[in-house]
Amino acid sequence: xxxxVQLRITATSFLLPxxxxxxxxxxxxxxxxxxxxxxPGALLSSSGTALLWVVVLEDLVTPEAxxxxxxxxxxxxxxxxxxxxxxENAPEAHTAVAWLAWRPDSPIRSVRTQRFWKxxxxxxxxxxxxxxxLHPSLLLLDLxxxxxxxxxxxxxxxxxxxxVRCRFSRRGIAETARATAALLxxxxxxxxxxxxxDCDNTLWGGIxxxxxxxxxxxxxxxxxxxxxxxxxxxxxxTHEGLLLSLCSKNNEVxxxxxxxxxxSMVLRRSDIIAWRINWRNKADNVMELAHDLDLGLDAVVFxxxxxxxxxxxxxxxxxxxxxxxxxxxxxxxxxxxxxxxxATFQVTTEDRRxxxxxxxxxxxxxxRGSARDEIEFLRxxxxxxxxVSISAGTVSRAAQLCAKTNQFNLRTIRHTEGALLELASRxxxxxxxxxxxxxxxxxxxxxxxxxxSSESQKSxxxxxxxxxxxxxxxxxEAWMLQTLVTSLRAKGVEWLIAEFRETGRNSVAxxxxxxxxxxxxxxxxxxxxxxxxxxxxxxxxxGEAFAARLDSIVVPYMELFHxxxxxxx
Amino acid sequence: MLEPPLTSLLRRHFPTAKFDENDSTLAAxxxxxxxxxxxxxxxxxxxxxxxxRFGLGEISELKSLAAIRQALDGKAGRxx
Numbered sequence: 001x002x003x004x005v006q007l008r009i010t011a012t013s014f015l016l017p018x019x020x021x022x023x024x025x026x027x028x029x030x031x032x033x034x035x036x037x038x039x040p041g042a043l044l045s046s047s048g049t050a051l052l053w054v055v056v057l058e059d060l061v062t063p064e065a066x067x068x069x070x071x072x073x074x075x076x077x078x079x080x081x082x083x084x085x086x087x088e089n090a091p092e093a094h095t096a097v098a099w100l101a102w103r104p105d106s107p108i109r110s111v112r113t114q115r116f117w118k119x120x121x122x123x124x125x126x127x128x129x130x131x132x133x134l135h136p137s138l139l140l141l142d143l144x145x146x147x148x149x150x151x152x153x154x155x156x157x158x159x160x161x162x163x164v165r166c167r168f169s170r171r172g173i174a175e176t177a178r179a180t181a182a183l184l185x186x187x188x189x190x191x192x193x194x195x196x197x198d199c200d201n202t203l204w205g206g207i208x209x210x211x212x213x214x215x216x217x218x219x220x221x222x223x224x225x226x227x228x229x230x231x232x233x234x235x236x237x238t239h240e241g242l243l244l245s246l247c248s249k250n251n252e253v254x255x256x257x258x259x260x261x262x263x264s265m266v267l268r269r270s271d272i273i274a275w276r277i278n279w280r281n282k283a284d285n286v287m288e289l290a291h292d293l294d295l296g297l298d299a300v301v302f303x304x305x306x307x308x309x310x311x312x313x314x315x316x317x318x319x320x321x322x323x324x325x326x327x328x329x330x331x332x333x334x335x336x337x338x339x340x341x342x343a344t345f346q347v348t349t350e351d352r353r354x355x356x357x358x359x360x361x362x363x364x365x366x367x368r369g370s371a372r373d374e375i376e377f378l379r380x381x382x383x384x385x386x387x388v389s390i391s392a393g394t395v396s397r398a399a400q401l402c403a404k405t406n407q408f409n410l411r412t413i414r415h416t417e418g419a420l421l422e423l424a425s426r427x428x429x430x431x432x433x434x435x436x437x438x439x440x441x442x443x444x445x446x447x448x449x450x451x452x453s454s455e456s457q458k459s460x461x462x463x464x465x466x467x468x469x470x471x472x473x474x475x476x477e478a479w480m481l482q483t484l485v486t487s488l489r490a491k492g493v494e495w496l497i498a499e500f501r502e503t504g505r506n507s508v509a510x511x512x513x514x515x516x517x518x519x520x521x522x523x524x525x526x527x528x529x530x531x532x533x534x535x536x537x538x539x540x541x542x543g544e545a546f547a548a549r550l551d552s553i554v555v556p557y558m559e560l561f562h563x564x565x566x567x568x569x
Numbered sequence: 570m571l572e573p574p575l576t577s578l579l580r581r582h583f584p585t586a587k588f589d590e591n592d593s594t595l596a597a598x599x600x601x602x603x604x605x606x607x608x609x610x611x612x613x614x615x616x617x618x619x620x621x622r623f624g625l626g627e628i629s630e631l632k633s634l635a636a637i638r639q640a641l642d643g644k645a646g647r648x649x
Binding site for chain 2: 017018019020132159162163164170
């Protein structure tokens with residue numbers, strides 16, 4: 001059903017009124033094509049309604065006139081005069097001018113002299129842009145540029161010209177209709193003002209918490225160069241008034257270290273107006289960022305390489321624009337350059353100063369959001385963890401996880417392959433790798449848990465408990481713990497003793513123990529405590545000690561794993 | 570190949586028009602909605618649907634469903 005907004009369409013050539021090619025524009029506008037050929041009449045009479053004027057220069061200049069090397073100003077004068085009248089008569093209504101200057105010609109033959117049509121097109125474009133600077137209601141659509149991507153052969157059809165006086169193919173009309181719809185809707189709406197950016201694998205390649213500053217792909221050649229160019233595209237938008245903020249599941253120090261110290265960073269700390277660098281869900285963070293900056297969610301663009309985060313954002317904050325990111329980083333700058341929603345038609349000094357204004361706004365509120373929606377979301381993504389034993393075939397991955405995992409890692413012991421095989425083979429040890437898949441794909445072996453039995457077999461010590469940051473935010477650690485608990489209880493073990501060793505990078509693991517049924521050793525009644533201390537002697541170093549009674553521990557979040565196959569035995 | 574018959578394409582093109590799909594004489598002008606302008610759009614849809622392209626001469630000759638069907642058969646024969 002066509003919307004109420006009237007759009008008058010007029011052109012120098014026939015445009016197939018009523019054809020399916022116009023559908024995209026007809027969804028939002030009632031199209032009125034008037035009489036074919038009467039563009040001066042349409043421009044001068046329909047002052048109350050928005051208007052699209054399609055100009056094919058070839059329609060306006062006879063072949064004879066071209067032969068006589070005419071003055072451009074003279075050729076364009078009648079056109080521009082009528083347009084000027086229209087802009088004066090209808091300053092409130094939008095006037096979109098779409099023009100085509102391109103003609104099939106040989107670049108070889110015109111190697112020395114620039115082609116007539118190209119020069120004429122440039123002269124028209126210059127005049128139109130001058131007019132647009134004076135008349136905000138004038139919207140320009142360069143069809144030569146619009147058709148460049150699909151190609152002129154696909155968009156123009158000389159047969160249609162000879163058959164019905166239409167220069168375009170259906171594709172050409174559909175492209176024009178789609179671009180006009182985008183142009184009119186953009187002109188009517190305010191642009192997106194705030195871009196919320198993820199960091200790892202979005203602004204740079206790699207995870208800074210894992211590979212460190214030197215291991216990031218940024219700058220230089222290849223993929224690192226693509227990340228720099230992506231940053232450059234973003235920076236360009238800030239010159240038009242776009243504000244930048246960060247939302248990253250990361251340690252804050254690590255992120256700022258990249259901003260402050262990486263020589264190839266294009267974006268600087270001073271370009272970032274607000275940030276939420278924490279392990280909470282991103283929808284809550286984005287809501288807070290928008291609130292702090294006094295912006296509506298419909299002013300926000302969310303850019304993240306992680307499909308899970310994008311899906312979550314679209315689901316919980318549909319007002320936020322979350323563009324789909326192509327798999328290849330080199331396509332991202334194009335995505336940003338083509339982000340119509342962030343386009344500002346008039347860049348003012350005000351826009352350029354906006355970052356400063358926002359930064360000086362006092363007191364960002366640190367309001368805590370809730371994560372209740374997150375659980376609801378995770379229920380739907382079909383989390384499917386599986387326990388895989390440590391064997392000759394998997395031990396190298398286990399050692400790699402020990403070596404590389406810095407964030408969710410309780411003790412950060414860098415076991416070698418030999419040490420891992422030895423630990424796993426001890427009687428009473430419960431050890432497994434977690435393989436995790438969900439609707440977003442198979443994440444592979446991304447978790448490792450090793451509990452070593454004490455001499456008395458009454459307690460076990462959590463030697464290693466780690467989770468790759470690739471799968472953080474899914475509560476897979478809860479499933480790993482439950483799997484350990486089930487298996488240890490079957491062996492008659494009564495207590496699980498754990499240690500958290502602070503490394504400066506593993507703060508995400510700090511809250512895990514207390515939040516999953518463990519209590520600090522010092523809060524345990526004296527009698528079992530003494531026993532536990534004896535049992536665990538020789539295990540722990542200088543960390544904080546915790547313990548959990550296996551017959552009473554209740555591990556949270558287990559409702560998320562109804563797709564899990566079996567617990568390890 | 571499983572393409573929709575021409576008559577159902579015509580129905581899709583003129584969803585509200587009154588005509589008998591079994592009428593073998595259906596042609597441009599058979600009902601008010603099928604004017605020369607919408608006929609050209611219909612031919613473009615035929616091209617898209619059947620993956621063919623009509624020459625300028627064909628465009629001016631193909632006025633009836635029967636003629637279009639014959640032209641399509643001819644093109645299919647040539648391709649085979």
